[in-house]
Amino acid sequence: MKVLERLLQRARTKxxxxxxxxxxxxxxxxxxxxxxxxxxxxVEQLGIHLEGSPRHADILCITGPVTRNTLEAVKQVYAQVCxxxxxxxxxxxxxxxxxxxxxxxxxxxxxxxxxVDVFVPGCPPHPDAIIEGIARxxxxxxxxxxxxxxxxxxxx
Amino acid sequence: xxxxxxxxxxxxxGLLFAIPAGWLSVWAEHKAVARMQRRIGPxxxxxxxxxxxxxxxxxxxxxxxxxxxxxxYPALSILSLLGALALLPVFPQNGHGFSGDGILLVALLxxxxxxxxxxxxxxxxxxxxxxxxxxxxxxxxxxxxFLLAMVTLAVTQDTFQLAALGGAKLNPGHxxxxxxxxxxxxxxxxxxxxxxxxxxxxxxxGPLTEYAGAALGLWQMAHGLEWxxxxxxxxxxxxxxxxxxxAAAVLFVAISAAxxxxxxxxxxxxxxxxxxxxxxxxxxxxxxLAVLAIVSTVCMRWHA
Numbered sequence: 001m002k003v004l005e006r007l008l009q010r011a012r013t014k015x016x017x018x019x020x021x022x023x024x025x026x027x028x029x030x031x032x033x034x035x036x037x038x039x040x041x042x043v044e045q046l047g048i049h050l051e052g053s054p055r056h057a058d059i060l061c062i063t064g065p066v067t068r069n070t071l072e073a074v075k076q077v078y079a080q081v082c083x084x085x086x087x088x089x090x091x092x093x094x095x096x097x098x099x100x101x102x103x104x105x106x107x108x109x110x111x112x113x114x115x116v117d118v119f120v121p122g123c124p125p126h127p128d129a130i131i132e133g134i135a136r137x138x139x140x141x142x143x144x145x146x147x148x149x150x151x152x153x154x155x156x
Numbered sequence: 157x158x159x160x161x162x163x164x165x166x167x168x169x170g171l172l173f174a175i176p177a178g179w180l181s182v183w184a185e186h187k188a189v190a191r192m193q194r195r196i197g198p199x200x201x202x203x204x205x206x207x208x209x210x211x212x213x214x215x216x217x218x219x220x221x222x223x224x225x226x227x228x229y230p231a232l233s234i235l236s237l238l239g240a241l242a243l244l245p246v247f248p249q250n251g252h253g254f255s256g257d258g259i260l261l262v263a264l265l266x267x268x269x270x271x272x273x274x275x276x277x278x279x280x281x282x283x284x285x286x287x288x289x290x291x292x293x294x295x296x297x298x299x300x301x302f303l304l305a306m307v308t309l310a311v312t313q314d315t316f317q318l319a320a321l322g323g324a325k326l327n328p329g330h331x332x333x334x335x336x337x338x339x340x341x342x343x344x345x346x347x348x349x350x351x352x353x354x355x356x357x358x359x360x361x362g363p364l365t366e367y368a369g370a371a372l373g374l375w376q377m378a379h380g381l382e383w384x385x386x387x388x389x390x391x392x393x394x395x396x397x398x399x400x401x402x403a404a405a406v407l408f409v410a411i412s413a414a415x416x417x418x419x420x421x422x423x424x425x426x427x428x429x430x431x432x433x434x435x436x437x438x439x440x441x442x443x444x445l446a447v448l449a450i451v452s453t454v455c456m457r458w459h460a
């Protein structure tokens with residue numbers, strides 16, 4: 001059983017599906033996230049890939065200050081990602097609403113609505129910082145998976 | 157069940173060989189795209205890690221008959237593909253197969269595609285339904301050529317027994333039919349340029365959009381097995397007869413690997429066809445080849 005758990009934990013850091021959600025971002029962070037997939041950074045060699053459906057993803061990458069329009073979508077998409085999951089907030093907007101703070105159109109910051117595991121600051125953040133943030137989130141996700149399995153075992 | 161059939165189903169070219177080989181094929185597909193884009197690409201064990209990770213995901217509970225159906229489709233696909241692999245006459249001199257096993261093989265190779273279509277409709281997702289319709293249309297398009305090619309092979313040998321189908325290598329109709337089958341495989345594997353049914357930029361993952369966790373992992377495994385079953389079919393048709401068993405096994409693996417490489421490079425180098433263009437390709441151009449194969453074979457038989 002221990003071997004299987006360790007294999008599972010290793011797999012969670014070696015195969016990472018990202019779902020990218022824009023909650024009213026200016027596109028700067030989105031462009032930097034897509035840069036990570038380009039030949040220069042090539043995150044696929046680390047087992048990181050973008051998924052089209054939140055059901056297939058492990059880590060939710062959120063950009064933007066969470067506008068009132070997108071708040072419901074954020075909650076829905078977060079609920080659709082299967083456990084164990086982690087959330088990475090890309091850029092300064094989801095962390096603090098950045099220059100949009102105080103606007104009546106903004107429902108952020110993100111951590112008011114869903115739990116965030118890793119904040120990657122910057123306006124926009126550097127692709128290296130984004131990759132490091134995703135790697136940390138993967139580590140958190142693997143540990144969370146172990147904790148959840150232990151919890152289920154106790155309940156049974 | 158005799159020992160030869162047991163080995164074919166569980167060892168080679170079945171379960172033990174096909175699952176790792178299928179993962180390697182999926183890796184080769186992704187690696188070829190990466191190399192063509194001057195990237196390094198995924199590590200060799202990536203499909204294995206993806207599968208293990210998906211097994212450990214907690215999926216949302218669905219209720220009713222659709223929950224069971226959605227679990228049944230990928231399992232049925234895997235079982236039918238393992239059956240198809242067991243039917244492939246890799247060692248034909250061992251008295252492999254039975255009369256009419258070619259018809260069973262065609263049915264078993266078609267079942268995953270039917271399950272894929274049904275999965276799209278059962279999932280209730282709009283993207284799933286669009287993907288299912290596209291897959292159904294593409295299946296009708298490529299099966300015209302595929303079935304004509306299989307019938308041509310049967311006519312050349314006067315039997316549907318797979319072990320005999322590879323025996324008419326001097327007949328030009330045989331080679332035209334093999335080319336027809338080779339042309340159909342990208343559509344059956346949903347590879348570029350015939351990847352309309354799972355076009356990720358348009359309809360997310362098509363019929364698999366609502367899938368998650370272990371069931372999605374099983375679909376990915378079925379895709380790997382599809383690679384091995386279809387490239388293996390071509391390998392058994394072009395392999396020379398009468399080779400010793402070890403040479404037959406090595407040739408089977410080498411020809412399958414060469415085809416995997418060929419399809420991966422074609423997939424990486426081409427863009428996606430529209431559905432209309434895909435149908436045009438099969439019904440207008442590839443069908444000419446298939447009709448030529450069957451007409452020439454029938455004429456040669458009549459002449460003889």
